[in-house]
Amino acid sequence: MKYQKPWWSDGGGLLHLTILLSLAGLRLDLDLYLLLPPPTLLWDELLLAGGPTSSAYALSPFPASGGWGHADQLHPKGRESDPAAEPEGRLLREVRALGVPFIPRTRVDAWLVHSVAAGDADGAHGLLGAAASSAGGVGASVDDSSPAEPGDGGDPRAATSSPLAAGEEEKAPAEPTAQVLDAGGRGNQESEVPRERHEAVDHSSQNEENEQRVSAQEKSLQQNENENKIADKPDWEAEKTTESRNESSLNGTDTAFSLEDLFQMLSSQPENSLEGISLGEIFPGNINDGMNSSTHNVNFSQAISHDVNLHEAMLLCPNTTFRREPVARTSQPQEPLLQLNSHTTNPEQTLPGTNLTGLLPLVGNQMRNLTSQDLLHDLDINIFDEINLMSLATEGFDPMEMSQLFEEPDSDSGLSLNSSHNSTSVTKSNSSHCVCEDGATGSNSDLQSFPHDLEGAVGGYCPQPSKLCPMDHRSDSGFHGDLAFQHIFHNHTYHLQPSALESTSRSFSRHGKSPKISQYLNDTDRNLSRDEQRAKALHIPFSVDEIVRMPVDSFNNMLSRHYLTDLQVSLIRDIRRRGKNKVAAQNCRKRKLDIILNLEDDLCNLQAKKEILKRERAQYNKAINTMKQKLHDLYHDVFSRLRDNEGRPVNPNQYVLQCGQDGSVLIVPKELVTSGHKKENRKGKRK
DNA sequence: AGCATTTGTCATCAC
DNA sequence: TAGTGATGACAAATG
Numbered sequence: 219m220k221y222q223k224p225w226w227s228d229g230g231g232l233l234h235l236t237i238l239l240s241l242a243g244l245r246l247d248l249d250l251y252l253l254l255p256p257p258t259l260l261w262d263e264l265l266l267a268g269g270p271t272s273s274a275y276a277l278s279p280f281p282a283s284g285g286w287g288h289a290d291q292l293h294p295k296g297r298e299s300d301p302a303a304e305p306e307g308r309l310l311r312e313v314r315a316l317g318v319p320f321i322p323r324t325r326v327d328a329w330l331v332h333s334v335a336a337g338d339a340d341g342a343h344g345l346l347g348a349a350a351s352s353a354g355g356v357g358a359s360v361d362d363s364s365p366a367e368p369g370d371g372g373d374p375r376a377a378t379s380s381p382l383a384a385g386e387e388e389k390a391p392a393e394p395t396a397q398v399l400d401a402g403g404r405g406n407q408e409s410e411v412p413r414e415r416h417e418a419v420d421h422s423s424q425n426e427e428n429e430q431r432v433s434a435q436e437k438s439l440q441q442n443e444n445e446n447k448i449a450d451k452p453d454w455e456a457e458k459t460t461e462s463r464n465e466s467s468l469n470g471t472d473t474a475f476s477l478e479d480l481f482q483m484l485s486s487q488p489e490n491s492l493e494g495i496s497l498g499e500i501f502p503g504n505i506n507d508g509m510n511s512s513t514h515n516v517n518f519s520q521a522i523s524h525d526v527n528l529h530e531a532m533l534l535c536p537n538t539t540f541r542r543e544p545v546a547r548t549s550q551p552q553e554p555l556l557q558l559n560s561h562t563t564n565p566e567q568t569l570p571g572t573n574l575t576g577l578l579p580l581v582g583n584q585m586r587n588l589t590s591q592d593l594l595h596d597l598d599i600n601i602f603d604e605i606n607l608m609s610l611a612t613e614g615f616d617p618m619e620m621s622q623l624f625e626e627p628d629s630d631s632g633l634s635l636n637s638s639h640n641s642t643s644v645t646k647s648n649s650s651h652c653v654c655e656d657g658a659t660g661s662n663s664d665l666q667s668f669p670h671d672l673e674g675a676v677g678g679y680c681p682q683p684s685k686l687c688p689m690d691h692r693s694d695s696g697f698h699g700d701l702a703f704q705h706i707f708h709n710h711t712y713h714l715q716p717s718a719l720e721s722t723s724r725s726f727s728r729h730g731k732s733p734k735i736s737q738y739l740n741d742t743d744r745n746l747s748r749d750e751q752r753a754k755a756l757h758i759p760f761s762v763d764e765i766v767r768m769p770v771d772s773f774n775n776m777l778s779r780h781y782l783t784d785l786q787v788s789l790i791r792d793i794r795r796r797g798k799n800k801v802a803a804q805n806c807r808k809r810k811l812d813i814i815l816n817l818e819d820d821l822c823n824l825q826a827k828k829e830i831l832k833r834e835r836a837q838y839n840k841a842i843n844t845m846k847q848k849l850h851d852l853y854h855d856v857f858s859r860l861r862d863n864e865g866r867p868v869n870p871n872q873y874v875l876q877c878g879q880d881g882s883v884l885i886v887p888k889e890l891v892t893s894g895h896k897k898e899n900r901k902g903k904r905k
Numbered sequence: 906a907g908c909a910t911t912t913g914t915c916a917t918c919a920c
Numbered sequence: 921t922a923g924t925g926a927t928g929a930c931a932a933a934t935g
Contacts, residue, residue: 796914799925801925802926803912803913807912
């Protein structure tokens with residue numbers, strides 16, 4: 219037995235019962251899943267509430283499985299330690315009488331047969347399902363992991379049904395099931411008929427026909443008759459016998475084979491030879507066993523999901539169709555988990571303690587009946603008592619008092635916060651409003667140090683958003699009801715940095731407020747700007763964000779559509795003006811900062827360019843000097859090779875080389891060059 | 906406590 | 921002319 223924490227609640231779980239069933243030489247491993255409420259609810263209240271002995275039993279702890287109970291450990295209350303004090307047969311009968319969808323391991327056979335006889339498909343919408351996890355495909359879709367992870371964040375309805383209706387959605391594992399059904403019912407003669415998974419057969423009526431047509435199976439059926447005899451015994455005797463069978467099966471001392479073996483055997487057999495095989499024959503006696511009271515049986519079968527492969531594999535037969543129509547499914551009084559996301563109008567249902575009202579319908583028709591009648595009656599007493607206590611606690615809190623305590627001494631608007639909060643905010647917070655949307659408000663854990671009463675006043679508490687935020691809160695809520703929570707759905711910090719937000723809270727604590735109040739402010743009004751507080755105080759029916767961001771036409775229309783006092787209009791306009799100016803100032807500063815940064819960048823770039831130019835200049839000067847040096851060397855080299863008419867070397871101090879435009883090189887005395895330059899200079903000056 | 910920075914706000918101007 | 925953005929100046933908050 220396993221307990222798997224579900225995705226939908228913080229306390230409940232899915233109880234996974236692995237049941238080994240050995241009947242008629244067949245060993246079936248059954249997986250039963252039972253949706254459990256949060257552990258805060260008493261077991262006996264959940265399981266046994268509503269019955270005449272609703273408080274008569276308790277589920278004993280099962281230490282090996284982490285403290286959760288086992289079906290076989292149902293004992294009279296106060297006598298848990300001595301289960302033998304009362305015969306189990308009576309116990310189980312009473313449990314069945316209560317309609318508790320908890321299948322004792324020793325009575326699974328009777329339950330199965332009962333389900334066969336009842337042909338109950340309508341009652342299988344509950345959370346309790348059976349699957350042959352080890353049956354080699356039959357019900358294999360329901361494994362240990364699939365029920366526990368029906369899909370986080372997915373459709374709760376689909377997720378809820380996944381442990382139970384997994385076979386319905388997964389076609390592959392269903393086919394072998396249908397083959398088994400055909401073999402057990404009319405065989406494959408009607409193979410053309412769509413093997414609907416929801417088709418079923420009245421096995422009890424089929425048994426006689428099968429017995430007449432299939433004589434070859436009589437030997438095996440003889441053993442089933444023995445089982446039937448055992449089943450005819452009193453329940454407690456049959457349970458003992460079955461228990462012993464199970465033990466022997468576990469020990470592997472009998473000829474038990476798995477359901478997979480059965481499937482393979484049936485598949486390998488000629489169709490005709492399999493016609494007579496039916497579960498009714500396999501469990502002939504069990505059909506009647508436990509059927510003495512139809513109501514009891516119905517209770518059990520209704521608690522069993524027909525979405526489970528094994529159930530259908532064992533019980534369905536083509537000639538009797540009681541397919542569960544989708545309409546019927548949708549018309550169920552309470553769709554599993556649908557209520558969790560339903561548009562509940564009852565504020566109390568949104569409280570965590572009321573989750574059970576959404577969970578209990580999952581138990582099945584019978585359980586739903588209990589839910590709507592006795593079970594809820596008993597449970598809701600406790601739950602609603604808790605709710606009432608919370609309501610009383612919340613009603614006792616006056617947010618105005620708190621606002622008076624931390625009224626800003628430096629408020630420059632002259633508007634008082636005293637008129638801000640009203641009691642409606644508390645109610646609204648409990649009903650539908652949720653502040654967890656953008657995470658802008660305090661966390662749940664933060665509020666633990668402060669009375670939860672305050673949570674409703676500021677909407678800072680959202681225990682389970684998925685359950686408490688199912689709808690658009692603005693569409694159906696009133697003027698003042700929305701007012702107190704308008705800020706919740708928007709980030710009104712404009713472009714405030716986190717430090718600014720924290721500084722706001724710090725500013726409150728700086729003014730000598732008590733730690734608790736400071737904590738409260740940190741948790742609640744942390745993100746409330748002054749304008750938001752003012753708007754809250756004057757019950758402005760719009761969020762500050764809307765007021766600021768709305769186009770002028772829409773803004774005017776909004777003002778005209780609502781009856782607002784002059785003070786409100788003035789405040790709204792001031793809010794709009796300040797909000798826009800705030801954004802403008804922020805943009806301006808940002809722009810100014812950008813300009814400064816750009817100028818700094820430009821300065822850096824210009825400095826870099828200057829350095830580059832300096833380096834280039836140095837390089838060019840260096841190149842020029844190099845060229846000069848080369849020219850000088852070349853000059854002296856040329857003169858060293860020149861000779862006059864007499865063969866003597868030319869003195870470079872007396873002559874210069876002069877290059878003509880035609881490329882000719884002349885040796886000119888320096889005197890002529892200097893006189894020529896002087897003449898040119900004179901001409902240039904004259905010009 | 907003093908200083909620098911950040912932020913909100915107001916006044917003013919320009920478009 | 922009203923609305924809006926931009927911006928300087930101021931004050932308070934904050935580090």
